[in-house]
Each structure stands twice: as structure tokens, then as C-alpha cells.
Amino acid sequence: MPSDLRRSPDDLRETPYQRQAVLGFRLLLFKPALEVEFRRYLTQQARLTQRLGGVALVLVAGGYLFFEHILLGIEEQPWSLELTLLRALQMLVGGVVLLVSFDQRRQSAFSNWLLGFLLILVGVIASQIDLFYETSELPLKLRYGAGLLIVCCFFYLGVTFWWALLCAMVILAGDVVLAKRALSPDQYSAHLIAVSYYLLLMAIGSISRYAHEYSQREQFLMRKQLGWMAEHDGLTGLSNRRSFDAALRRAVAQARREHLPLTLMLLDLDEFKAYNDTLGHPEGDRLLQDFSDLFERFARRPLDLAARVGGEEFALLLYDCDAAAGRQLAEDILQRVRDRAFPHPASRRGTLTCSIGMAVLRGSETPERLYKHADDALYMAKQQGRDRGVLHHAG
Numbered sequence: 001m002p003s004d005l006r007r008s009p010d011d012l013r014e015t016p017y018q019r020q021a022v023l024g025f026r027l028l029l030f031k032p033a034l035e036v037e038f039r040r041y042l043t044q045q046a047r048l049t050q051r052l053g054g055v056a057l058v059l060v061a062g063g064y065l066f067f068e069h070i071l072l073g074i075e076e077q078p079w080s081l082e083l084t085l086l087r088a089l090q091m092l093v094g095g096v097v098l099l100v101s102f103d104q105r106r107q108s109a110f111s112n113w114l115l116g117f118l119l120i121l122v123g124v125i126a127s128q129i130d131l132f133y134e135t136s137e138l139p140l141k142l143r144y145g146a147g148l149l150i151v152c153c154f155f156y157l158g159v160t161f162w163w164a165l166l167c168a169m170v171i172l173a174g175d176v177v178l179a180k181r182a183l184s185p186d187q188y189s190a191h192l193i194a195v196s197y198y199l200l201l202m203a204i205g206s207i208s209r210y211a212h213e214y215s216q217r218e219q220f221l222m223r224k225q226l227g228w229m230a231e232h233d234g235l236t237g238l239s240n241r242r243s244f245d246a247a248l249r250r251a252v253a254q255a256r257r258e259h260l261p262l263t264l265m266l267l268d269l270d271e272f273k274a275y276n277d278t279l280g281h282p283e284g285d286r287l288l289q290d291f292s293d294l295f296e297r298f299a300r301r302p303l304d305l306a307a308r309v310g311g312e313e314f315a316l317l318l319y320d321c322d323a324a325a326g327r328q329l330a331e332d333i334l335q336r337v338r339d340r341a342f343p344h345p346a347s348r349r350g351t352l353t354c355s356i357g358m359a360v361l362r363g364s365e366t367p368e369r370l371y372k373h374a375d376d377a378l379y380m381a382k383q384q385g386r387d388r389g390v391l392h393h394a395g
């Protein structure tokens with residue numbers, strides 16, 4: 001595990017990815033919500049190999065069918081029709097794998113078990129075909145098809161380790177059961193050599209797949225962590241300025257298209273420099289975190305966004321919110337901060353207060369202009385004595 005992922009400093013907000021990295025995943029399982037996300041990631045990663053696997057299965061099964069009919073002349077065998085049907089079924093499964101790999105919407109939800117089931121099906125068919133040859137008098141006998149499928153469980157299709165292991169074990173058990181039924185005691189004893197070879201393949205496949213999936217999980221956590229860091233503020237866990245700017249641009253475009261009001265609120269802690277100077281920077285950081293926990297609850301709708309856009313400056317984007325509703329919400333925030341009474345020994349009140357500047361999107365105003373208006377209103381709130389909200393007026 002990379003050391004920077006393992007670290008979870010007290011002063012930074014821990015992400016689910018860091019938490020999982022600290023907890024570890026030796027059993028190749030994440031916490032349920034993260035596991036769902038990982039499965040989606042895994043299926044996306046395996047899409048190409050699934051496609052190749054599906055095409056390979058159609059070509060290999062089709063190629064064998066051609067070879068068996070044209071070159072081996074299996075028509076004389078009593079099991080010729082069954083073999084043809086089984087080969088056709090293998091080709092059909094290849095087609096289904098191909099289709100599954102293109103069905104992006106449903107893929108991650110059920111592909112793990114569906115692909116596992118298909119692997120078992122093709123594996124058991126391969127066992128049965130091996131046994132046809134084993135009991136025949138043909139000079140050339142095709143063998144070890146089941147072994148090939150055991151290996152395929154661990155690679156190519158993006159099936160998770162435990163599920164792949166279970167599939168491989170079912171194929172192996174199926175092979176043993178079919179062989180016991182179809183072969184004479186002598187033939188069965190000889191067949192056990194193939195079984196031991198399958199066991200070996202299963203062990204090699206398991207070890208390789210375990211190591212591979214472990215590093216895939218590690219990579220997943222790293223990527224997610226990096227993605228999170230690019231969009232969030234490490235101290236408070238709120239969206240950062242960068243993702244806020246992007247959200248603001250999107251919200252302005254959407255509000256204009258839907259003819260809905262959009263309010264931007266900029267909020268600044270009052271006399272925070274004095275707080276830092278009196279209690280120290282680490283206490284200042286803690287206050288920023290506590291304040292963020294309170295503040296982010298005011299982003300209630302799906303398109304609302306709470307962000308930390310500067311040192312002690314926060315922004316709240318309120319979609320489908322007009323001036324009256326924005327004013328009311330600003331009052332609620334100010335009151336909530338007063339009620340929470342964060343001690344601020346260096347302030348006149350003795351507890352923390354904040355100031356809010358608001359602007360409502362007008363006409364063809366740009367996101368930058370909207371931000372500027374909210375910033376001007378915040379400046380006025382500070383000028384008018386702090387602990388208040390001011391709405392920017394046109395003109």
C-alpha cells in the first residue's frame with residue numbers, strides 16, 4: 001500500500017478511499033458502497049478483454065467444429081450431434097459475452113455473476129466434450145478444454161477473485177462428476193491426471209488473479225483519491241474553488257436554459273485573523289472544519305453546491321432559488337451560526353459570526369459577473385458591521 005494513502009492526518013478530512021486503504025483489503029473486499037464502485041471500475045477496465053474473450057470463444061469453438069467435421073470426421077461417432085450442439089452453445093455463449101460487454105448500463109450490476117455463470121457453462125461443456133473424446137476410439141483426441149476454461153475464469157472477463165475461484169471450483173467439480181459417470185474405473189484413474197493438472201492451473205490462476213486484483217484495488221483507491229483531491233478542499237472536505245467554478249458555469253448555463261432563478265452566496269467568517277492570532281492556526285483549522293460541517297447542510301438540493309473558495313471564504317450555489325428565498329436562507333445560516341455559538345474570544349460578541357454577500361443571476365450575466373456581484377455584496381456586509389447578509393442590487 002502506498003504510504004501516502006495509508007496516512008490519515010488529523011487535520012485533513014479523510015475520504016472513504018483513505019479509510020479503506022487504512023483498513024486494508026487483504027480479503028479483496030471493500031466496504032459495500034466502495035465495492036459497488038470498484039466493480040463498476042473493474043468491468044470498465046475489462047470491457048476490451050471481454051470483447052476479445054467473446055470473439056475468441058466464437059472463433060475457437062467454431063474452428064473446432066469445422067476441424068471436427070471436416071478433418072476429424074466425427075460424423076461416425078454416436079455423440080456427433082451432441083458435440084455439434086455443444087459447440088454451437090459455446091459459440092452462443094461467446095456471442096452473449098460480446099453483447100454483455102457492449103451493454104454499459106447494466107454491465108456492472110450483474111456482469112460478475114452472469115459472466116461467472118457463462119464460464120461455468122462453457123467449462124462444463126468443455127469437460128463433456130473432453131469426455132466424448134476420452135471414451136472414443138479416435139486416433140486424435142482433443143483434451144484439456146476444461147483446464148483452459150479454469151484459467152479463463154481468472155483472466156480476461158474481469159470476474160472478481162472470489163467469484164472466479166468459485167467458478168473454477170465448480171468447473172473442476174463438474175469435470176470430476178461427469179468423468180465418474182462416463183468413464184470406466186481404469187479410464188477414471190487416468191483422468192485424475194488431468195484433474196491434478198486442472199488443480200495446478202487453478203492454483204496458478206488464483207495466485208496470479210489475487211495479486212492482480214490486489215493491485216487493481218490499490219490503483220482504484222489511488223485514482224479515486226487523486227480525483228477527490230482535484231475537486232475537494234483537503235481541510236474541510238467541501239468542493240474546492242476549481243470544481244466550484246466549473247459547477248457555477250454549468251449552473252448558470254442550465255438556469256438560463258430552464259429560465260429558473262440562480263442565487264450565489266459568498267460567505268466570510270468575521271474577524272478570523274484575530275481568532276487565529278489568539279488561539280493559533282491549528283484551532284483556526286478546526287473551526288473551519290466545524291463551520292463547514294454546519295454550512296454544507298444548506299446545500300440541500302441536488303444542484304446546490306457548498307464550497308470553500310478561499311482561506312475563510314465559502315460559497316453556496318443555490319439552484320432555482322430567487323432573491324426572497326436567498327435572503328431567507330442567508331438569515332437561517334446567520335442564525336444557525338449564532339445559535340451554534342462557536343467560541344471566538346477575540347471577537348466583540350465572544351462567539352463566531354459571519355457575513356454573507358448574495359447575487360441573483362440576471363439576464364445574460366456571465367458567471368464571473370455574478371461572482372463579482374456577490375463579492376461586492378459581501379464587501380458591503382463587512383462594511384455595514386458584519387454578521388449580516390446583503391443582496392447585490394442591479395445598477
Ligand SMILES: Nc1nc2c(ncn2[C@@H]2O[C@H](COP(=O)(O)OP(=O)(O)OP(=O)(O)O)[C@@H](O)[C@H]2O)c(=O)[nH]1
Pocket residue numbers: 235268269270271272273274276280281282283284285288310311312382386
Ligand atoms: N487557520 C487557518 N487560517 C486561515 C486559513 N486560510 C486563511 N486563513 C486566515 O484567515 C484570516 C483572514 O483574515 P482577513 O482576510 O483579514 O479577514 P478577517 O480577520 O476574518 O476579517 P473580516 O473578514 O474583515 O472580518 C487570515 O489570518 C488567514 O491567515 C486556513 O486554512 N486555516
